[in-house]
Amino acid sequence: MPDFAYNKSIKNIPPDWHDILSSSIETSDELAKYFHVDKKKIQKVAKRYPMRINPYYLSLMIKAGDPIWRQAVPDQMEIENSFEIDDPLAEESQSPVPNLIHRYPDRVLFMVSSQCAVYCRFCMRKRKVGAPFAVTDETVREGINYIKKTKSIREVLVSGGDPLLLEDDDLNNLLTKLREISHVEIIRIHTRVPCTLPQRITKNLAKILKRFHPLFINIHFNHPDEITCQASRACAELADAGIPLGCQTVLLKGINNNPRVMKLLMQKLLKIRVRPYYIFHADPVKGTAHFRTSINDGLKIMAALRGYVSGMCVPHYMIDLPGGGGKIPLLPEYVKDVIDGKLKIKNYKGEFFEYPLNF
Ligand SMILES: *Cc1c(COP(=O)(O)O)cnc(C)c1O
Ligand code: SF4
Numbered sequence: 214m215p216d217f218a219y220n221k222s223i224k225n226i227p228p229d230w231h232d233i234l235s236s237s238i239e240t241s242d243e244l245a246k247y248f249h250v251d252k253k254k255i256q257k258v259a260k261r262y263p264m265r266i267n268p269y270y271l272s273l274m275i276k277a278g279d280p281i282w283r284q285a286v287p288d289q290m291e292i293e294n295s296f297e298i299d300d301p302l303a304e305e306s307q308s309p310v311p312n313l314i315h316r317y318p319d320r321v322l323f324m325v326s327s328q329c330a331v332y333c334r335f336c337m338r339k340r341k342v343g344a345p346f347a348v349t350d351e352t353v354r355e356g357i358n359y360i361k362k363t364k365s366i367r368e369v370l371v372s373g374g375d376p377l378l379l380e381d382d383d384l385n386n387l388l389t390k391l392r393e394i395s396h397v398e399i400i401r402i403h404t405r406v407p408c409t410l411p412q413r414i415t416k417n418l419a420k421i422l423k424r425f426h427p428l429f430i431n432i433h434f435n436h437p438d439e440i441t442c443q444a445s446r447a448c449a450e451l452a453d454a455g456i457p458l459g460c461q462t463v464l465l466k467g468i469n470n471n472p473r474v475m476k477l478l479m480q481k482l483l484k485i486r487v488r489p490y491y492i493f494h495a496d497p498v499k500g501t502a503h504f505r506t507s508i509n510d511g512l513k514i515m516a517a518l519r520g521y522v523s524g525m526c527v528p529h530y531m532i533d534l535p536g537g538g539g540k541i542p543l544l545p546e547y548v549k550d551v552i553d554g555k556l557k558i559k560n561y562k563g564e565f566f567e568y569p570l571n572f
Pocket of ligand 1: 317321370540
């Protein structure tokens with residue numbers, strides 16, 4: 214697969230992921246070497262919400278304002294006054310111990326890293342990511358103890374920040390501890406690394422992960438230009454280790470709120486053996502209002518997928534209810550009416566059919 218979205222002015226991407234990460238752009242002076250930007254404005258935003266753009270992800274930006282650029286370059290709109298709150302999903306109030314959210318009966322979300330390979334401007338955990346001391350050995354220990362003593366937990370979602378930024382040994386230790394707990398049946402890792410730093414997915418990492426099956430990985434891709442040779446190699450490495458891969462995409466204004474773009478993304482994901490799982494409507498998190506789009510945009514995208522592309526690459530469109538009410542799917546309306554015991558149904562092409570409620 215050709216790397217069609219490749220900025221030729223960015224050379225010398227080191228082969229080792231540690232070196233890539235440590236040469237990330239974190240100040241507006243560094244960014245100004247590559248793009249014509251208002252340094253003062255960007256620095257002001259980055260002071261509130263950290264910037265990190267590693268050279269690999271930077272290399273996918275062709276020009277200022279393109280869909281990759283907008284996901285990673287700070288924008289003044291992030292700090293403009295808005296009505297949103299830092300934590301609309303009430304994650305903090307559903308945390309029995311720090312950095313662990315227990316919202317659903319049988320599964321918990323466990324944040325084991327506050328670092329990411331790129332700080333996405335639209336992040337729903339903006340309040341937390343990039344904070345150096347948000348995750349400590351102590352919070353991880355407390356989380357594991359909580360999981361151990363809570364027998365109703367069948368699944369642990371290892372999340373963050375990005376858990377795959379942990380060193381191999383640390384990740385191995387963490388997963389070993391989780392696997393020692395007999396009621397934990399499923400481990401699910403949430404990561405953006407195959408998209409934002411695919412060099413992190415090494416043969417050794419795949420070897421470690423495959424020892425902890427059943428283990429699932431959900432990746433976060435938002436745009437077809439993110440599916441590069443490197444990303445597809447990273448996903449192949451994981452899929453070959455027997456790990457089922459899913460994708461959680463966030464619906465973002467000016468980035469992917471377009472049926473053509475979303476359709477291409479879903480098709481490209483399936484080709485690299487990643488099954489689209491969710492499209493999330495962007496949560497009303499403070500500092501992200503400029504990315505939010507209408508529910509109608511999301512429903513139109515779903516209608517443009519169903520029937521037109523393989524059902525294998527049609528995800529669920531989800532909204533996360535405020536106050537910690539959980540995730541709920543939204544669907545375009547196919548059932549238009551119920552008359553005389555019959556459903557009036559519109560198919561994907563807009564043609565009408567009747568279907569009896571009972572045969
Ligand atoms: C999203 C989420 C989950 C997982 O939900 P699924 O629908 O199983 O993917 C679990 N816990 C929390 C707190 C979540 O936000
Ligand atoms: S990788 Fe995920 S957690 Fe990290 S900044 Fe991006 S969206 Fe947020």
